[in-house]
Amino acid sequence: MPGKQSEEGPVEAGASEDSEEEGLGGLTFKELQQGQEAARALEDMMTLSAQTLVRAEVDELYKEVRPLGQGRYGRVLLVTHRQKGTPLALKQLPKPRTSLRGFLYEFCVGLSLGVHSAIVTAYGIGIESAQSYSFLTEPVLHGDLMAFIQPKLCAPPPLPEGLPIQPALDAWALGVLVFCLLTGYFPWDQPLAEADPFYEDFLIWQASGQPQDRPQPWFGLAPAADALLWGLLDPHPRRRSAVSSIREHLGRPWRQREGEAEEVGAVKEEAGQ
Numbered sequence: 001m002p003g004k005q006s007e008e009g010p011v012e013a014g015a016s017e018d019s020e021e022e023g024l025g026g027l028t029f030k031e032l033q034q035g036q037e038a039a040r041a042l043e044d045m046m047t048l049s050a051q052t053l054v055r056a057e058v059d060e061l062y063k064e065v066r067p068l069g070q071g072r073y074g075r076v077l078l079v080t081h082r083q084k085g086t087p088l089a090l091k092q093l094p095k096p097r098t099s100l101r102g103f104l105y106e107f108c109v110g111l112s113l114g115v116h117s118a119i120v121t122a123y124g125i126g127i128e129s130a131q132s133y134s135f136l137t138e139p140v141l142h143g144d145l146m147a148f149i150q151p152k153l154c155a156p157p158p159l160p161e162g163l164p165i166q167p168a169l170d171a172w173a174l175g176v177l178v179f180c181l182l183t184g185y186f187p188w189d190q191p192l193a194e195a196d197p198f199y200e201d202f203l204i205w206q207a208s209g210q211p212q213d214r215p216q217p218w219f220g221l222a223p224a225a226d227a228l229l230w231g232l233l234d235p236h237p238r239r240r241s242a243v244s245s246i247r248e249h250l251g252r253p254w255r256q257r258e259g260e261a262e263e264v265g266a267v268k269e270e271a272g273q
């Protein structure tokens with residue numbers, strides 16, 4: 001059956017190929033080396049942050065305005081700085097459920113990622129109180145993406161060893177997110193052709209490139225979105241487009257206008273296949 005996984009056919013999302021280049025866990029040696037360097041840099045940052053923790057009760061320094069949300073490990077509050085009045089989001093993790101190392105990890109990952117302009121900025125202030133650890137970030141007061149997406153998250157394939165952490169996973173996640181934002185739906189439940197007809201239909205369409213094979217959930221997308229998503233959602237991690245490929249598709253419509261014909265035949269050409 002077209003789209004079914006075969007020996008030389010597509011592999012599941014996040015799985016690997018090009019085995020001669022690979023080291024442990026499906027990563028190339030270069031990726032492994034980069035990962036080890038990042039882990040060492042994070043470890044250094046955690047050591048330094050442990051030495052500069054502010055020891056105080058949160059309400060001595062900040063005034064609570066209202067709760068912003070609740071995560072698995074702690075709560076997030078909107079606070080203002082008692083002297084300056086600056087609004088901030090304070091993430092508070094209760095000590096009984098959080099080790100110092102666990103807190104430092106979350107704090108420092110936030111600090112590292114927060115330098116990107118599209119990610120919430122974390123401020124370098126970690127606080128140790130009697131009952132909790134806290135850190136401060138930029139407050140985001142207009143809701144998060146989950147408010148626009150029906151709660152349901154796309155399950156990864158059941159690989160016993162898990163998915164190797166590599167940039168192709170982020171590209172896949174970006175593809176799923178863009179699809180959700182454009183259509184209001186997830187593209188499929190699981191990226192397994194034998195278990196999910198929506199994914200199987202996508203593989204059939206990718207293989208044929210024929211307009212008549214366009215799966216129903218993809219109706220209404222413009223050729224630029226087709227090309228972007230085909231690249232980001234390529235089942236082969238090593239062939240998948242980089243996250244930065246999104247830049248090539250900016251400035252063109254991603255949705256068909258009302259009444260416009262589907263121009264899906266152009267997808268393969270757009271995607272450079």
Ligand SMILES: Nc1ncnc2c1ncn2[C@@H]1O[C@H](COP(=O)(O)OP(=O)(O)OP(=O)(O)O)[C@@H](O)[C@H]1O
Binds near residue numbers: 069072137141144
């Ligand atoms: N900087 C922020 N500004 C506004 N709201 C925030 C901010 N950070 C978190 N929130 C809200 O608080 C909720 C919980 O955030 P939190 O970071 O604790 O958990 P999470 O990242 O959603 O999940 P997990 O518990 O797995 O870490 C978020 O879903 C969001 O609604």
